[in-house]
Amino acid sequence: MLRDLSYRYKLPLAFIAAILVTAIALAITSAAKTYDTARQQLLVSAERVGAVLANALVEPLRKDAIWSAYLTVKTVAGANEESSDPPVVVVLDALGRVFVSSEPERFPVLSVTTEFAEEGNTRSGVDDHLVVRVPIVPEQITVGEVILQYPRAWLLPPLYDIARSTAWTTIIVLTVLVPIAWFWGRRVAAPLVHLADSMPKVAALPAEQIELPKVVSRDEIGDLTERFRSMVTDLADKREVERRMMTTDRLAALGRLAAGVAHEINNPLGGMLTALSTYRRHGATTDLREKTLSLLERGLNQIKETVSALLVEAKLETHPLSPEDIEDVRTLILPEVKKKHARLIWSSDIDRPMALPSTQVRQVLINLLLNATKAVDEGGDIACTVDRCDGLLRITVEDNGEPIASAQYERLFEPFSGQDVSGNGLGLWVTYQIVQQFHGEISVDSHPGLTQFKVELPVTN
Amino acid sequence: MGVLLRALVVLALLLTLAGRTWGTETAPLRFGTTAVILQDRAEFLTKWARYLGERLGRPIQFVQRGSYAEVGELLSTSQIDIAWVCGAPYVRNRGRWQLVAVPLHQGKPLYQSYLIVPASDTRTKSYRDLEGTVFAYSDPDSNSGYLVPQFQMLEQGLRAGNLFRKTFFTWAHQDTVKAVAVGLAQAGAVDGYIWEALADIDPALIARTRIVSRSAWYGFPPIVARASLEPDLLKAVGEVLASMNADARGKELLNQMRLDGFVPGEDSLFDGIRQINQFVNKHYAQGS
Structure with a gap:
């Protein structure tokens, strides 16, 4: 939670927290000091009072004048009658029994109290009290003892004062420092925030449109800013190089395509021109005319086929894809598979018509299966899975033939790439065009033992 | 010279006479009090002294001491004139002290x-x-x-x-x-x-x-006088006290003492105290 907070807030908050911690630490220290001083003062004054009392009680003790002794101790205890917790005065006789006390019900006359039993310790803390014991020693003979017990709560008011004054000082200091902390924190955080804001733009905008943060210091943030600036510049350079490479690639592919098309058309053209030349030289025999015309027809048809294969048409008249279409493809491909003594593992969960053009899907399926059949070794395995999931029609065709060579890989979907030994390479080109036209995706994964083509076509509702 | 001497003699004579007259007529009546009444009531005693003084035509001076014995001793040695004492010292000082008045508490000159x-x-x-x-x-x-x-x-x-x-x-x-x-x-x-x-x-x-x-009921602590107090003054004090409940100021003062008034009182009121005093004395004298 706090970790995710922006540095804009984190820094001022940390600053304020430091002030508070300091104030609390100071308050605790001075409170401890005050408490100790107040305790010392109370003990000193208690000892003084005890000494005066001890002196005043010599006569009443000697004469057993309890009432007069009571009035004397009451003047000490009762002087603080206002406070809810007055000090307790207990006077013990020579035998350690209570002679008189300011609270006779708690410490009855002649009773023995163990509450203050602390040998050889004149100052002791009993529960929440400070205890001072002063012996009554007229003429070197101890005749009794005065015990004064002050509640510790008496030491608290100075502590409250400390707490109050510390609180006020802290509030005043905070009032002054919080705006400063806020301003300072934001200033320190600003380059970081600027960096953080600029980073996402790097991917989205061209380098010229990114407002680069300025290097204002030589610390880590300055360092980071410097690196960011050089990174953006490098990135822009790299993009330029990539762009040029892409252009080069595109031109190369175009060249290959042109060469392929020229080759495909040139072949029948050569034959046809030769036939025409022969026809002209040997004259118009019926036999030769027929032969020439048929050759011309075949040659033109071949050119037509080539051209129509290149122009994959999306808007063919077609019906929705049905389970029978899938089954037809299986029937069509089975003789090819059997020729290679391969095994076809077939799986389809298409059980009702789908909103996809059957002709194109069939073409894709046939192309992929023919390729697999071509690639598989004698007695190999071919697997075809057609299923639907998440609004997609998914076609997976796998074989365990030789994997696709890495050189082939790059130009797999290019027509006339010259890679295909057994065909013109138009099958995958057509497949790719169809998949693109239906906004689907095609992917290839090939490694020893398994080559997988996967096609996903979104089903329109 | 002769005139001056004569004038001085006359002045001295006049001063002597004046002094004597002032002294005899305005010497305060010294009234000893003990803890038989509520103490720590200086304001009340001042008022009562003024009231009694006005009635008696003589100033009253209250004298307070820490114990009954001290007040009794002052009275016995004529250092004070009258005193409010307890019944016990009264019966023990029979013949030395004269009864002046006995207070009435709840209508009776008795207490418990x-x-x-x-x-x-x-x-x-x-x-x-x-x-x-x-x-x-x-x-x-x-x-x-x-x-x-x-x-x-x-x-x-x-x-x-x-x-x-x-x-x-x-x-x-x-x-x-x-x-x-x-x-x-x-x-x-x-x-x-x-x-x-x-x-x-x-x-x-x-x-x-x-x-x-x-x-049991005993005679209320009485007001007594030294044996040598003049009968006229004794009587006058007794009458002033007895008539206190006859006027508003006197009644107010009595009310503050929670008393109904004063009566001349009989010595026989204190026979009860006398009896128990004798009983206790005899008991301890016999050592039983």
Whole structure:
């Protein structure tokens, strides 16, 4: 939670927290000091009072004048009658029994109290009290003892004062420092925030449109800013190089395509021109005319086929894809598979018509299966899975033939790439065009033992 | 020279005469008080002194001392003229002190001694239950605060010396009530009149005490005069006191004392005290 907070807030908050911690630490220290001083003062004054009392009680003790002794101790205890917790005065006789006390019900006359039993310790803390014991020693003979017990709560008011004054000082200091902390924190955080804001733009905008943060210091943030600036510049350079490479690639592919098309058309053209030349030289025999015309027809048809294969048409008249279409493809491909003594593992969960053009899907399926059949070794395995999931029609065709060579890989979907030994390479080109036209995706994964083509076509509702 | 000398002699003579006249006529009547009435009431005594002085045609000077014995001694040696004393010293000083007046409390010139304990003590029923306690007396010369409890204990076959763990004197009935209320003493004997008056003045204090028993009725502490006081003055003081309830100021002062008035009183009122005094004296004299 706090970790995710922006540095804009984190820094001022940390600053304020430091002030508070300091104030609390100071308050605790001075409170401890005050408490100790107040305790010392109370003990000193208690000892003084005890000494005066001890002196005043010599006569009443000697004469057993309890009432007069009571009035004397009451003047000490009762002087603080206002406070809810007055000090307790207990006077013990020579035998350690209570002679008189300011609270006779708690410490009855002649009773023995163990509450203050602390040998050889004149100052002791009993529960929440400070205890001072002063012996009554007229003429070197101890005749009794005065015990004064002050509640510790008496030491608290100075502590409250400390707490109050510390609180006020802290509030005043905070009032002054919080705006400063806020301003300072934001200033320190600003380059970081600027960096953080600029980073996402790097991917989205061209380098010229990114407002680069300025290097204002030589610390880590300055360092980071410097690196960011050089990174953006490098990135822009790299993009330029990539762009040029892409252009080069595109031109190369175009060249290959042109060469392929020229080759495909040139072949029948050569034959046809030769036939025409022969026809002209040997004259118009019926036999030769027929032969020439048929050759011309075949040659033109071949050119037509080539051209129509290149122009994959999306808007063919077609019906929705049905389970029978899938089954037809299986029937069509089975003789090819059997020729290679391969095994076809077939799986389809298409059980009702789908909103996809059957002709194109069939073409894709046939192309992929023919390729697999071509690639598989004698007695190999071919697997075809057609299923639907998440609004997609998914076609997976796998074989365990030789994997696709890495050189082939790059130009797999290019027509006339010259890679295909057994065909013109138009099958995958057509497949790719169809998949693109239906906004689907095609992917290839090939490694020893398994080559997988996967096609996903979104089903329109 | 001759004229001056003559003038001086005349002046001296005049001063002497004037001094004597002033001295005899305005010498204050010294009135000793003890703890038989509520103490710490300087304002009341001032008012009462002014009232009595005006009625008597002579200033009144109140004299207070710490114990009954001191006031008694002052009276016996004519250092004061009249005193409000306890019945016990009165019967013991028969012939030396003259009876001036006896106060009326609740219509009678009589009062009782109360045995009191702290209100928290709900168990004690008589002296017999007070064994091993600390007991508060008021004054060794007090009737209600010392003599009566001595008598009552002896009557029940008890002796103070064995019964209590400790005893002490507070030198005032009021303080005996306080000592019992705060628990300094577990019991005490007080003047019933003082206890009742305190119940009116300081109910919170009285609420902390409980009356265990009330004694028989005895003569109320009387106002007495030194034996040598002139009969006219004796009579005049007695009449001024007896007529206090006849005027508003006097009534107000009596009300402040929680008294109904003063009567001349008979010596026989104090026969009860005399009897118990003799009983106690005889008992200890025999050593039984």
